[in-house]
Amino acid sequence: MKPVLVIGGGIAGIQASLDLADRGTKVHLVERTPSIGGVMAQLDKTFPTMDCSICILAPKMIECYRHPNITIHTESEVVGLEGSVGDFDVKVLEHPRSVDPSKCTGCGLCSEKCPVKRPSVFQAGLGQRKAIYLAFPQAVPLIATIDRDACLWFTKGICRTCEKVCPAGAVDYEQKENTVELNVSSVIAATGFEQYNPKDIGEYGYGRYKNVLTALEFERLICASGPTGGVLNRPSDGKVSHNVAFIQCVGSRTQTTGYPYCSASCCIYATKEAVLIKEHEPSSHVTIFYMDLKTFGKGFQGFVDRAQSHWGVRYIRGRPGEIREDPVTKNLTILYENTEVGKVEREEVDLVVLCTAAVPHRENRKLAPVLGIALDEYGFFEVGDPVSAPVETGKPGVYVCGSCHGPRDIPESVAEASATAAKASEDAARAEAKQ
Amino acid sequence: MAPRIGVFVCRCGINIAAYVDVPAVVEYAKTLPGVEYAEENMYTCSSDGLNKIKEAIKKHSLERVVVASCTPRTHEPLFQVTCEEAGVNKYLFEMANIRDQCSWVHMREPEKATEKAKDLIRMAVAKAALLEPGDEPEIDVNPSALVIGGGVSGMRAALSIADQGFDVTIVEKEHNLGGKLLGFDSLFPHKQKASEVLEPLIKRVTTHPRIRVLTESVVKSVYGFIGNFDIGIDAGGKAENFNVGTIIVAVGAEVLKPRGLYLYGEDPRVVTQSELEQLIHAGRVDAGRIVMIQCAGSRSVERPYCSRICCNEAVKNAINVAEKGREVYVLYRDLQTYGIHYSRLEQEAKRKGVKFLKYQAEKPPLVTASPDGLKVSLYSPTVNEAVELGADMLVLSTPLIPVADAKELSQMLKVPLDSNGFFMEAHVKLRPIDFATDGIFVCGTAHSPKGIGESVAQALGVASRASIPMAKKRVRTAAIMSQVDQTRCSGCGTCIDVCPYNAIRKNEKGLAETIAAVCKGCGVCGATCPEKAITMHHFTDEQIQAQGLAALKEG
Numbered sequence: 001m002k003p004v005l006v007i008g009g010g011i012a013g014i015q016a017s018l019d020l021a022d023r024g025t026k027v028h029l030v031e032r033t034p035s036i037g038g039v040m041a042q043l044d045k046t047f048p049t050m051d052c053s054i055c056i057l058a059p060k061m062i063e064c065y066r067h068p069n070i071t072i073h074t075e076s077e078v079v080g081l082e083g084s085v086g087d088f089d090v091k092v093l094e095h096p097r098s099v100d101p102s103k104c105t106g107c108g109l110c111s112e113k114c115p116v117k118r119p120s121v122f123q124a125g126l127g128q129r130k131a132i133y134l135a136f137p138q139a140v141p142l143i144a145t146i147d148r149d150a151c152l153w154f155t156k157g158i159c160r161t162c163e164k165v166c167p168a169g170a171v172d173y174e175q176k177e178n179t180v181e182l183n184v185s186s187v188i189a190a191t192g193f194e195q196y197n198p199k200d201i202g203e204y205g206y207g208r209y210k211n212v213l214t215a216l217e218f219e220r221l222i223c224a225s226g227p228t229g230g231v232l233n234r235p236s237d238g239k240v241s242h243n244v245a246f247i248q249c250v251g252s253r254t255q256t257t258g259y260p261y262c263s264a265s266c267c268i269y270a271t272k273e274a275v276l277i278k279e280h281e282p283s284s285h286v287t288i289f290y291m292d293l294k295t296f297g298k299g300f301q302g303f304v305d306r307a308q309s310h311w312g313v314r315y316i317r318g319r320p321g322e323i324r325e326d327p328v329t330k331n332l333t334i335l336y337e338n339t340e341v342g343k344v345e346r347e348e349v350d351l352v353v354l355c356t357a358a359v360p361h362r363e364n365r366k367l368a369p370v371l372g373i374a375l376d377e378y379g380f381f382e383v384g385d386p387v388s389a390p391v392e393t394g395k396p397g398v399y400v401c402g403s404c405h406g407p408r409d410i411p412e413s414v415a416e417a418s419a420t421a422a423k424a425s426e427d428a429a430r431a432e433a434k435q
Numbered sequence: 436m437a438p439r440i441g442v443f444v445c446r447c448g449i450n451i452a453a454y455v456d457v458p459a460v461v462e463y464a465k466t467l468p469g470v471e472y473a474e475e476n477m478y479t480c481s482s483d484g485l486n487k488i489k490e491a492i493k494k495h496s497l498e499r500v501v502v503a504s505c506t507p508r509t510h511e512p513l514f515q516v517t518c519e520e521a522g523v524n525k526y527l528f529e530m531a532n533i534r535d536q537c538s539w540v541h542m543r544e545p546e547k548a549t550e551k552a553k554d555l556i557r558m559a560v561a562k563a564a565l566l567e568p569g570d571e572p573e574i575d576v577n578p579s580a581l582v583i584g585g586g587v588s589g590m591r592a593a594l595s596i597a598d599q600g601f602d603v604t605i606v607e608k609e610h611n612l613g614g615k616l617l618g619f620d621s622l623f624p625h626k627q628k629a630s631e632v633l634e635p636l637i638k639r640v641t642t643h644p645r646i647r648v649l650t651e652s653v654v655k656s657v658y659g660f661i662g663n664f665d666i667g668i669d670a671g672g673k674a675e676n677f678n679v680g681t682i683i684v685a686v687g688a689e690v691l692k693p694r695g696l697y698l699y700g701e702d703p704r705v706v707t708q709s710e711l712e713q714l715i716h717a718g719r720v721d722a723g724r725i726v727m728i729q730c731a732g733s734r735s736v737e738r739p740y741c742s743r744i745c746c747n748e749a750v751k752n753a754i755n756v757a758e759k760g761r762e763v764y765v766l767y768r769d770l771q772t773y774g775i776h777y778s779r780l781e782q783e784a785k786r787k788g789v790k791f792l793k794y795q796a797e798k799p800p801l802v803t804a805s806p807d808g809l810k811v812s813l814y815s816p817t818v819n820e821a822v823e824l825g826a827d828m829l830v831l832s833t834p835l836i837p838v839a840d841a842k843e844l845s846q847m848l849k850v851p852l853d854s855n856g857f858f859m860e861a862h863v864k865l866r867p868i869d870f871a872t873d874g875i876f877v878c879g880t881a882h883s884p885k886g887i888g889e890s891v892a893q894a895l896g897v898a899s900r901a902s903i904p905m906a907k908k909r910v911r912t913a914a915i916m917s918q919v920d921q922t923r924c925s926g927c928g929t930c931i932d933v934c935p936y937n938a939i940r941k942n943e944k945g946l947a948e949t950i951a952a953v954c955k956g957c958g959v960c961g962a963t964c965p966e967k968a969i970t971m972h973h974f975t976d977e978q979i980q981a982q983g984l985a986a987l988k989e990g
Contacts, residue, residue, distance in 0.1 A: 011865075019899045023906040046864050055505060056865055058480055059513045065482065066516070106483045137448060142482040225448040253778070261778035292769040296743040298883035299863060301734055302854075317816070340795070342819035378775065386776055387622050388632055390888040391895065406775040411867035412889070418868065419895035425902060426598040433600075 001432065002185040003028055004424045005090050007078055007367070010038020011410055012402025013190035014060050015417035020424060021069035028182055029064065030073045030092055032363065033121075035139035036061055038192055040410060042122060042216060044223035044230075047272035048303045050279075054138055054225070061140040073180065074141065077363075081187065081371055085397025086431040090182045096175035098146035099132075103170035106142030108134055110162035110171065118150045120227075124217040126235070127227035132162045132171075137225065144170070185431055186397045186424035187371065189381060190417065191364065193403040196251035196259060196357035204250065204354060209325045210236040211332055211351050215246075215269060218353045222276050232280065234351045236330040241284075241350035244277055245334055246270040247320055248290040252357030259357040259378060263407040266355040267294040271307045273353065278311040287314045287347065289336060297409060316340070323352060358407035371398055381405045391419045399423050438527075439471040440563050441497035442556060443488055445479035445504035447534055454538040456549040460503070463553045467560045471495050479504050485517045492521035499523075499563040503531040503556045526569035526914055526973055531559035554986060561985035565978045569914030572951045576662035577680035578905040581606065583654055583844070586614020587633070587887060588879025588894040589685035590640045595898030596683075597645035601905050604647045604677065605640070606654055606668060612637050614687050615880075618709055620716035622887055623751040624776035632887070649675075657682070657847050658937060660953040661874025662910055681874045681901040684858055685894065686844065688835040688880035693732045697802045697831055704809055705802070705829045707731075708748050715755050722827035725756055726811050728800055729767040733834035740855050742834030743884040746771040749832045750780050753789040763789045764824055766800055766813060793817050802829060835884040848875055849936060857883050868896045873910070876900050915956035915973040919947045923968035930960035930969060 001024070006017045009031035017027045029036065040046075041061075043053035064070050073092055080091030114130035122129070122136045131150040134142060144162075152159035153173060163171040195216050199207040206212045211234045213221065224230035232241040248266055251257045267290060274286040293315065295301040307313040320336035326348075334347045360379035368375045373393040374382040381400045383390060391399045399420040402413035442464040446452035457475045464473040472495040476484040479502055491497060500523060502514050507530045515525035533552040541548035578601050582593045585607030593603040611617065619629035640646055649670050656667035664682055668675045690709050694700040699707070706714070708727070714720050727749045733742045750772060753763040765784075770791065772781035785791070792815050794800055800813040809826040837856035845852050850870040853859040858881050861871040868876055878893035879885070885893070904910050919930075919939075926945040938953035939960060947968075949960075961971040970976075 015865075019903065023899075023903045049863060051509075051864070052505075055509050056862075059509055060865070062480070062482065062485070062513055105486070106481070137478050138481050140482065224450045229449050229453065260782065261775045262773045264773040292771070294769065294771055294773050295734070295741040296746075296771040296773055298857075299740075299853075301741045302739055305739060340816045342816070376775065380775065386624065386888045387627060387886075388636075388888075388891060390892040408774065410864045412892070414865060415867050415893045415896040418897070418899040419892045422595045422599065422895040422899035422902070425899065425906075426595060429598060429600045 001025060001428050002086070002183060004186050004188065005030065005078070005088070005182065005184040006188045006190060008038070008190035008192055008402070008404065009036030009072065009074075010190060010192045010402065011040045011057065012192070012413040012417040013038070013188070014064055015414045016188045016190060016401060016421050017064055017070050018060065018067070019418050019421035021067045023425065025069065025425070025428065027070045028073060028092070028184065029070055030076050030078055032075070032077055033135065034074055034097070034143075034145040035135040035141070036064060036072060036074070037138070037140065039216070041136065041138070042124065042219060044219045044226070045272065045276060046410065047268055048299050058138045061138070065140045072141065075145065078367065078370060085427055086185050088184050088187060088397065090184055090187070092180040092182060094178040094180060096177050097143065098148065098171065098173055098175050099144045100170045100172050100175075101141060101143045103168045104143045105168055106134060106144065107167070109165050109167065110144050113161050113165045115159065115161065116150050116152060118147060123227050124214070124220045126217055126220050186399065186427045188420045188424060189367070189371065189398065189400045189404055190402045191361050191367065191404040193358045193407060194361050196257065196359045198250050198354050198356050200257070201250060203322045204247070204352075205323050205325060206354060209323065209330075209332060210234075211325075211330055212323060213351065213353050215266070215273065215353055215355045218273055222273065222280070230280070232277065232351070239350065242281060243285045243349045244351045244353065245347060245349045246274060246286070246288045246353045246355055248288065248355050249319060250354040250356045253291060257357065259359055261378070261407070262294060263358040264294065265358070265407060265409045268297060268300050268303065268409070270353070270355050271304050271313065274313040275307050275311050278313065285314070287316060287349070289316050289318055289320050289334070291317070291319055298411070358403060361404065364404065371395065373398055391416055391423060397427055437469045438498040438564060439496055440469045440499040440501060440560055441488070441491050441495060442470055442473040442501045442503065442560065443479050443484070444473065444475045444533070444556070445484070445502065446475060446477050447504060448478065451504070451534050451538045454542050454545045454548045455533060455552045456545070459549060460552050460556065464556050464560070467557055469499075469564045470560060471497060480510055480513060485513070488514070488517050489521040492518070492523055497523065499527050499529070499566060501529045501531060501556065501559045501563050503533045503552065503559065505534040506532050524568035527563070527566050529559045529563040529566060531555040557988065558982045558985045561981040562978045565975070565981055566973070569972060571911040571914045573909050573911050574662050574952045576904045576908055576910055577678055578908065579603065579679045580681045580683060580901055580905070581664070581666055581679040582683045582685055584614065584685035584687055584879070584881065585609070585612040585648065585650065586685065586687045586879065587616050587636065588687065588881070588890045589614070589683070590636055591891050591894035592683050592685055592878055592898050593646050594640055594643065595895050596902060597643050599898065599902045601902060602645050602647075604649060604679065606652045607648065607650045608653050610651055612640065612648065612650065615690070616887070618713060620712050621751065621755065623747045624780050626751060626755070654844070654847065660950075661904060663952070664874070680905050681876070682848065683897050683901060684844070684848070684850070684875065684877045684881050685879050686838050686841065686881045688857070688884065689838055691732050691833040691836045693831055693833050696731055697728060697800070697829060698804055699831055702804045702809070704804070704827065705831065708745065708752060708830055708832050711752055711830045715752065720756055720759065720761065720828075722761060724762040724764070724824070724826050725828045725830060726764045726766065726809070726824055726826040727753060727830040727832060729765065729832045730796075731831035731833050734768065734796065738834055738836070738855065740834070741771060743771060744886050745832035745834060747777045747780060747886065749830070750777075750784045750789070752830070754780070754784050754787055757784070757787045757789050765789060765791050766794050766811070767791060768794060768796055792822065835880055838881070841881070848872070850875055857881065868893050869900055874904065912952045913956060915971075916951050916954035917949045917956070917958070917960050918970050918972060919949055920968045920970065921946050923966045925966050927965065929963055929965065933959050933963050935959065
């Protein structure tokens, strides 16, 4: 039986890989970044069980890593696909890590000594990492990588400190990029989504006002393994925030940004984040500004009801028109029309969290022509028949799951991932029957 | 000689280390009886931490391993596999939960948290010293599946399993395959005709050489365990028995008939969305103005859930009748047009003149009837005033509710229902279509209300999940199980009565006997047996006593 190619190592790609590998199919899992895990690895807790996100994800990540049927290609991208279902020739470009994976033990000594700091992608820019770094403590594989655009050796020809301190002799500045050629029977794209950057929505002041954060930044801020150890120290002055507002539909459900759709998970993750604030400090004031409260998922309504009745989270229907910053206190005043009473009102808070649109990953535009599949008008992978063939693209043997074909939550992504594994297994069974 | 024990104390970044003095706990662990080696790790669960465990097992010839960290619920399997890789049987591993049950709940009293962490580790070490290796029985898997329910979910699951090379039996209680889709005219979001989806599907299912369809049939009994379920069917009055390896629950859901609500059942001009669907199908919608009310019977005290599909069903039907020149108002609380496809549908409806008016849950619309027409009064928060609408037809968007026999089936399969009566998955996030019971899976609206495409995705998903053990042909079961000491058993049968898994039977001597593959290790039999004849492996009386006595010891 031929292997299957899975593109993207977030929760959807992980689940698809594990389903296939567990039944005995070889899998090549290609991940663009230094570690698998995706966005779920960055979340603090997951609703409704309030399980720590990385705690339930890490065992699956490690299962992928140890699985004899799964080969993980990190810092890699798919650059070529020829052939048809049952017989795809794939080219995978592996970018150099500048660290020998067979030697690195992930001890972290190199990062400790490295003199160059850069914003940490994992901490959503709120914390820093070094030029040589481990993506995050539970990264899989736990191997350091050098950011060549930041490293002093690659940019200025000096330093080489990491090479000197590495006890394993794993640093390898000469490492070259490498093209791997594979023959696979099916392809599963699970490349995920990005969050809309709200800097263009000037009236909310993101980027200008330090205490206006995106939801992903907030997840890191409230996470015990985040830059503040889970204390809600707001960025402007480190003051612990007890009065927080969430604004829904930022960049979504509006024609002006080009993302007129509902992002499906923001109402419920904002509710979860609001409850987390209350769990940390029950006397906090938390307000969620929403347009329509989306409670369509299993258990959503019950969770929202509890957020209101038990935790005292306040929901106000209305899209705020503007946020103003007090130049001295750096507190934020939200101006909004309360549509329940039809009046313009204002609310002063310590911190504002923008729940922004889930938008297509920018890499989709590069990957779609390589895979020979279509994008919709927003840039999500297009599924031709969302009713009868919800994970199939226009190209036989190429499947999609998770939020790469439209925003969806974790359970839907996981179920769909298994669905793509089923389709790939059907392909394999058909190929075998032919032989 | 006492076994050599290794203790690994996890800092969990700062989750544990910020409140528990981890180095002090490690030093303390080294003083405990039997402990040969102890160390701390930044994250014991990282690849680095796991390698440290393996290295220490080899270097210090460890025979038992204790990890003091988070919860066995998520991490025990990982550490067990690590032990096995270093040659230590997985049942010689023990965990102390010093995070969820210690550092997280005692953040404000770090000194006491440190003392408690020591207590928990002392208890784990005491138990570890008495652990015994376990063997996991391997069982054969019958590579065939039973799909309960012949709606679109059940048929798609069956087709995929069959296309993957396994035999499937579909059991459908009605005369025809098709389920709820039979009553539909068109499907959102693309308004395809339901028959265009259903007819080819039924044809493929009924002609597939690997699929057997039993209509007018009901599952009467289920015994056994993954790989080996004995199924009893009432097939149109005839009893039939067969064996399968896996079971898929795809029994769907019912549409609520909201008797007494908004004059439904009292005035013929008040119908449900599914009734409107049939009127549209028959071309018999002649009302000039149609008013739809969302959340009719859902998001309420009685049914505190959102039924997910009603808004999109309403918007689709609204477009259909608006296209025929009818005036349509949709009265809603929160419009659930989530994701790209339904957002498009909402925009299309607005373009086609469908009017949306919000109402508040605490001020639901009031419906009155007169011979000239229906009158709907509501308070609209959007315009902040009372609105009155005359209507020729009122359409209620009612929720999906669990099928009538869901409870009976759940008891037969020994799988749980959630508080709303739908089937409950093993884990909301990461095991959305598995049951906690191995070999049984759930898809479609039996799990919760969802659209056709979403049901198909889950159906294909269970086709993968169920095919894993069938493709492997054998599965291993846990060694944590009960064992009956035949010399002490009096044959009273109490354990058989209390076992929630049907895992104990009487042997030819009339004495109790555990069926290893079925036993889930819950321990109820062991606790109940009046003769103390039952030993729970991995949780023996000796082990638990040692743990308890260690708890009472002064640190």
